[in-house]
Amino acid sequence: MAINWFKYSAPTTFYGLAGKMIPWFAFFAAILFAIGLYIGFFVAPMDAQQGEFYRIMFIHVPASILSMFLYLIMAGYAALGLIFNTRLSAMMASAIAPTGALFALISLWTGALWGKPMWGAWWLWDARLTSELILLFLYLGFIALHASIEDPRRADRAAALLAIVGSVNVPIIYFSVTWWNTLHQGSTIKFSGTSMHIAMQQAMFTMLAACWLYAIAVVLARVRSIILERERNTAWVTQLPGIADLSEVKQ
Amino acid sequence: MKKFTMLDLLVLVIRRDLVLAMRRRADVFTTLIFFVMVASLFPLGVGPEPDMLRKMAAGVLWVAALLASMLSLGRLFSADYLDGTLEQMMLAPQSLSILVLGKMTAHWMVSGLPLVLMAPVLGLQFDMSAQAIGVLIIGLLLGTPILSMVGAIGAALTLGLRGGGVLLSLLVLPLCIPVLIFGTGAVEAVSSGLSIASHLSLLGALLVLALVFTPWVTAQALRISME
Numbered sequence: 439m440a441i442n443w444f445k446y447s448a449p450t451t452f453y454g455l456a457g458k459m460i461p462w463f464a465f466f467a468a469i470l471f472a473i474g475l476y477i478g479f480f481v482a483p484m485d486a487q488q489g490e491f492y493r494i495m496f497i498h499v500p501a502s503i504l505s506m507f508l509y510l511i512m513a514g515y516a517a518l519g520l521i522f523n524t525r526l527s528a529m530m531a532s533a534i535a536p537t538g539a540l541f542a543l544i545s546l547w548t549g550a551l552w553g554k555p556m557w558g559a560w561w562l563w564d565a566r567l568t569s570e571l572i573l574l575f576l577y578l579g580f581i582a583l584h585a586s587i588e589d590p591r592r593a594d595r596a597a598a599l600l601a602i603v604g605s606v607n608v609p610i611i612y613f614s615v616t617w618w619n620t621l622h623q624g625s626t627i628k629f630s631g632t633s634m635h636i637a638m639q640q641a642m643f644t645m646l647a648a649c650w651l652y653a654i655a656v657v658l659a660r661v662r663s664i665i666l667e668r669e670r671n672t673a674w675v676t677q678l679p680g681i682a683d684l685s686e687v688k689q
Numbered sequence: 690m691k692k693f694t695m696l697d698l699l700v701l702v703i704r705r706d707l708v709l710a711m712r713r714r715a716d717v718f719t720t721l722i723f724f725v726m727v728a729s730l731f732p733l734g735v736g737p738e739p740d741m742l743r744k745m746a747a748g749v750l751w752v753a754a755l756l757a758s759m760l761s762l763g764r765l766f767s768a769d770y771l772d773g774t775l776e777q778m779m780l781a782p783q784s785l786s787i788l789v790l791g792k793m794t795a796h797w798m799v800s801g802l803p804l805v806l807m808a809p810v811l812g813l814q815f816d817m818s819a820q821a822i823g824v825l826i827i828g829l830l831l832g833t834p835i836l837s838m839v840g841a842i843g844a845a846l847t848l849g850l851r852g853g854g855v856l857l858s859l860l861v862l863p864l865c866i867p868v869l870i871f872g873t874g875a876v877e878a879v880s881s882g883l884s885i886a887s888h889l890s891l892l893g894a895l896l897v898l899a900l901v902f903t904p905w906v907t908a909q910a911l912r913i914s915m916e
Contacts, residue, residue, distance in 0.1 A: 575863040582859055586850050595913040596846045600860060603842060603906060607864050610895070614867035618874060 449526050449665045450674050456658040463658065467651035474644035482637040491555045496641050498548040500649040501541045505573060508538035508653065512580070513605035516598035526661075528594035529668065531601065532584050533661040537653050539577035545570055565616040572611055576604045590668060698783050702791025703798070709768070710799040716764060721803045724757040728811045739816045746815035747825055747876035751869050753811075754804050754833060759858045761800040762840040765792060766848055766911070779915060785908040793834075793841050793904065801833035817876075824879045824889075828872040831892040835868050838903040845910035867895060 446452045478496040485492040512534040519528035549567060550560045561567065580597050587593035669675045710717060731749045732742055769775040778788050808829055812822040843861035847853040875888035 572863050572866060575859070579860045579863065582856055583846060586847075586852065586856055592913060592916070596910065599842075599906065599910055599913060600846060603864065606902075607867075610867050611863070614870045614891075618870040 447524055447526055449529065449669060452526055453662055453665050456662050460655050460658050460662075463651045463655035467648050467655055470644050470648035470651060474641055474648050477637055477644060478641035482641050483635055485638075488556060491552060494548050494552040496645045498545060498552060499642060500646040501548065502545040502570065503646060504649050504653055505538055505542035505545050505570065508534050508541065509573060509576065509601075509608070510605060512538060513601040516601040520595060520598040520602070525668075526665075528598060529661050529664045530657070531598060532594070533657045533664055535577055535581050535584070536660070537656050539574060539581065541649070541653070542570060542574040542577060546574065565618070569612050569615045572615070573608070576608070580604070693783065695784065695787050698787050699791045699794075702788055703795045706792055706795030707798060710795070716761070717799050717803065720757050720761045720800045721807060723760055724753050724804050724807060725811065727753040727756055729814070732815075742815045743817060743880075746812060746817045747821070747873040749815070750808055750811055750825065751829075751832075751872045754801075754808070754829060755836060755862065755865055755869060756858075757804060758800055758833065758836040758840060759861060761796070762837075762844045762857055762861070763847075763854045765796050765841055765844040767844075767853075770848055770915075775911070776915065779911065785911065786904040789841065789845075789907045789911070790900075790904040793838050793907075796841070797834045797837040801829075801837055805829045805833060818880070821876050821880050824875050824885055825872075827889060828875045828892060831889065831896050832868045832872045835892075835895055835899045836865055838899040838907075839864050839868075841907045842903060842910055845907045845914055848911070848914040868892065871895070 446455050474496065478493055482493070484490055512531050515527045515531040515534065518524060519526075519531060546567070549570070553562065554560050580601055583600055584593045584597040587596055666675060728749055731745065735741065735745070766775060769778070779785055781788070805826060808825055809822050812825055817825070840857070840861045843857045843864075846860065847857045850856060871888045871892045875885045875892070878885045878888060
């Protein structure tokens with residue numbers, strides 16, 4: 439039996455699939471969040487050097503990792519949409535952007551909360567902080583460009599090109615910022631080289647998995663809204679159960 | 690009919706854009722005056738101590754140059770877009786990338802080169818040493834073309850949008866950070882007696898990369914915006 443790999447690349451079929459998948463991802467995300475927070479707060483021991491403050495890391499590190507990965511995934515979808523002209527890829531790219539920006543913001547915010555007791559400053563012009571801030575700007579640029587073009591096809595393609603240019607530029611920006619920092623500010627504060635306690639690792643990885651599942655659930659929910667919005671004039675949307683009822687009520 | 694080479698086309702586009710710019714000289718001067726004004730605001734804002742100003746000079750002049758070049762980017766394609774010339778250019782049998790490269794070059798000559806020429810005067814205002822000014826100029830010569838070329842991508846993407854100017858800065862400024870870092874880094878290096886070769890080589894490398902890729906990317910962006 440030949441499998442049609444492209445079956446779910448059409449918004450029509452993907453809409454239903456995403457609807458079925460969202461509850462699962464959301465459910466497991468909630469469970470893993472609960473487990474991760476429990477281990478993080480009650481099981482993991484206090485850090486010898488950083489006291490209780492280090493527990494911010496359990497949300498900070500997953501948020502930072504996701505903010506970077508989501509940008510790459512977004513740029514990947516954008517490239518797919520631009521090259522193969524698939525509608526769904528572009529919709530996925532624009533659905534990922536707000537979640538990525540949110541994680542970048544969380545990462546900066548929790549980093550500042552951690553930095554105040556640890557470094558004695560809310561913000562240092564450290565290479566990592568600066569590149570995370572630039573990443574947030576890149577997300578905001580993508581969202582702003584997409585939002586200010588009215589024709590959705592042109593918006594998709596223009597934003598996709600921007601995302602690709604950004605992803606090519608990200609390594610250059612990252613290294614330039616690192617060199618800038620090391621050239622002018624001397625040594626930066628880094629994690630101590632000590633190996634992590636096993637419970638800390640468990641908490642960290644559980645939270646990371648929870649954040650991934652949360653991101654997938656939210657992106658799928660958002661892409662469903664985008665599909666509905668873009669395809670609102672098509673026959674299949676007007677025949678969807680909820681929407682068909684709605685139009686009957688109107689009439 | 691004479692065969693039209695790519696170089697002919699490049700020269701033609703540059704000459705045309707320069708003539709157009711010279712017909713509207715006010716635009717060129719606004720960018721330059723903006724540059725001078727932004728740079729002059731910093732001593733007023735942070736105080737007149739020469740030691741501090743000397744330290745800040747490279748950064749201030751680079752940021753001012755960055756902002757000034759953003760200011761003129763909006764005009765890169767908009768006039769041609771409005772009167773339909775751009776459409777004709779896209780229909781032309783010659784490569785759009787070369788046309789775009791010509792427009793970028795002309796834009797740099799009109800908005801980047803004056804800043805480079807003006808920078809030594811401002812450097813003296815900030816009490817920079819002659820050596821530091823020399824490095825600043827070399828850095829600006831290598832860096833401002835990159836600003837024009839990367840900016841052209843943003844200008845092509847935001848073509849004909851409302852509020853394009855602010856959006857353009859939002860898109861382009863983060864992408865220009867490496868240029869800023871290496872440009873100011875070279876000046877800092879020469880002031881503290883270190884080698885400037887690495888910074889200037891990296892700027893040169895960025896310039897070459899930009900020369901190769903940005904005309905093509907900008908051409909694609911124009912196709913997206915014009916379809």
